[in-house]
Amino acid sequence: MPILNAEKLIIAFNKLSSYLADPDSALNILILSAQNNNAWFTADEVQRSLNALQQMLNANDLEAWFKDIKVTENPKRVGLILAGNIPMVGFHDVLSVLATGNITLIKLSSSDDKLLPLILAKLIEIEPLLEDRIVYIDRLKDFDAVIATGSNNTSRYFEYYFSKVPNIIRKNRSSVAVLTGEETTQEIAELGHDVFDYFGLGCRNVSKLYIPENYDIKHFFEPIESFKGIINHFKYNNNYDYNKSIYLVNLAPHFDNGFLLLKEDTAMSSPLAVLYFERYNNIEDVTTALKIEEDKIQCVVSKAPLSIAAGTVDFGHGQYPKLWDYADNVNTLDFLNSL
Numbered sequence: 001m002p003i004l005n006a007e008k009l010i011i012a013f014n015k016l017s018s019y020l021a022d023p024d025s026a027l028n029i030l031i032l033s034a035q036n037n038n039a040w041f042t043a044d045e046v047q048r049s050l051n052a053l054q055q056m057l058n059a060n061d062l063e064a065w066f067k068d069i070k071v072t073e074n075p076k077r078v079g080l081i082l083a084g085n086i087p088m089v090g091f092h093d094v095l096s097v098l099a100t101g102n103i104t105l106i107k108l109s110s111s112d113d114k115l116l117p118l119i120l121a122k123l124i125e126i127e128p129l130l131e132d133r134i135v136y137i138d139r140l141k142d143f144d145a146v147i148a149t150g151s152n153n154t155s156r157y158f159e160y161y162f163s164k165v166p167n168i169i170r171k172n173r174s175s176v177a178v179l180t181g182e183e184t185t186q187e188i189a190e191l192g193h194d195v196f197d198y199f200g201l202g203c204r205n206v207s208k209l210y211i212p213e214n215y216d217i218k219h220f221f222e223p224i225e226s227f228k229g230i231i232n233h234f235k236y237n238n239n240y241d242y243n244k245s246i247y248l249v250n251l252a253p254h255f256d257n258g259f260l261l262l263k264e265d266t267a268m269s270s271p272l273a274v275l276y277f278e279r280y281n282n283i284e285d286v287t288t289a290l291k292i293e294e295d296k297i298q299c300v301v302s303k304a305p306l307s308i309a310a311g312t313v314d315f316g317h318g319q320y321p322k323l324w325d326y327a328d329n330v331n332t333l334d335f336l337n338s339l
Contacts, residue, residue: 002129003073004101006066010059012127013095017057019122020050030118034087038111039235041087045198046115049087052320056092065323068333071101075133076339078102079140081148081158084109086198088116092323093147093332094134100336103133105143145339147332168335170328174207174269175318178286178302179220181212183315187303188223190316194301195260196227197319199236200272203298203327204318207270209262209277210286221257231259240273268296298327 023031031050034041078097082090089112097104108116117136124131140146145166148158155171162169177191194206209220231237243261247254255262265276280286287307290300294310299321302312310329326332 001075001132004071004129006069006071008127008129009071009099010062010066012123012130013057013062013099014059015126016119016123017054019126020054020057020119023050027118027122030114034115037114038084039233040199040201041112042233046087048197048319049089049115053088053091055320056323061323065333066099068324069099070337071099072337072339073101075102076144077105077142078336078339079105079107079137079143079146079148081107081140081146081150082109082112082116083149084111084113086202087112088119089202090149091116091119092321092327093149094120095323096332096336097147098130098133100333101133102336102339103135105135105137105140107137107140145335147335149327166335166339168328168330168332170330172269173203173296173298173328175204175299175301176208176210176268176290176297177206177315178210178283178290178300178304178306178312179212179215180283180302180304181215181219183219183303185223187315188220189226190314191220191301192224192227193316194318195224195275196230199230199233202319204321206301206318207275208265208268209275210280210289211277213279213281215279217255217262220262221255224260225257228257228259236273239271243271243274268293299325 031046032043034046035043080090080093094104094106120134124134143165146162147168148162149170150158152171155169158169177194198205231240240259244256247261247263252263261274262277263274264278266278267276270276283304290297290306290308299318300306300308300310300312301315301318306312
């Protein structure tokens, strides 16, 4: 198998970024038609995902990222079981395997089985040496390692089935936002993206708010009014109506702005169209709570002074991770470099 080097890979990935910024007719058609196969993959949300990937693959970040990469001369076969909750959610795992010079055995999600093959076909066109390192499979076999993404239920199966090879098994996670009450209207409006982008289906979507004890909910509801159009999506609307009816029947206290339900709850992960919230008296209590629940949290959106290992991201940036923002805070490069 031909030897790859970091320089070639950086050039290839950056050219892919340029392609995503200026797609050809094939990709444009797929952007517009993706919703026919998955109702959640509207053209706006697919374009949002491609924009995030395009920004991720900028030259400066690629150069910095590759400083931690050892491009192997002895490729391993790495099985990837990809999720399909948001468009192209498995791209970073594919990118990481290719960046380290290994071979990807890709098990696509039936919910997202068209976008990635088209994007990777373009990558192969840019750098033909990658062709033999991108393999699509229906069933994993003859693999040296596995990265599998699924639910808490499927993770138990994955852990048993792949226990004899090096593995990363990802479970359900969600994200939270911590407000201090000093946020500007614009910052809360940006937080709306962290809540509503991809209809709230991603692990980096905020599903819970921590708010000061005397926080007035209107200071959150008013700036996010611009997202009210989300209720016109029939699947989102179905979830909103269902959860609202449950709360009304059970006389469960909640706030309702017509397209989002806010419910006070200690749980981290809320149902679709629902945002849990929890009030706090001092920020140290929030830090303690986040440390206790860190194995359930993907990212924290806040400007509050939180002493947490994973750090925080700015409002509106939850769905725009950098190359080094690894899922579940598990460094994929370290794992692949160790094979």
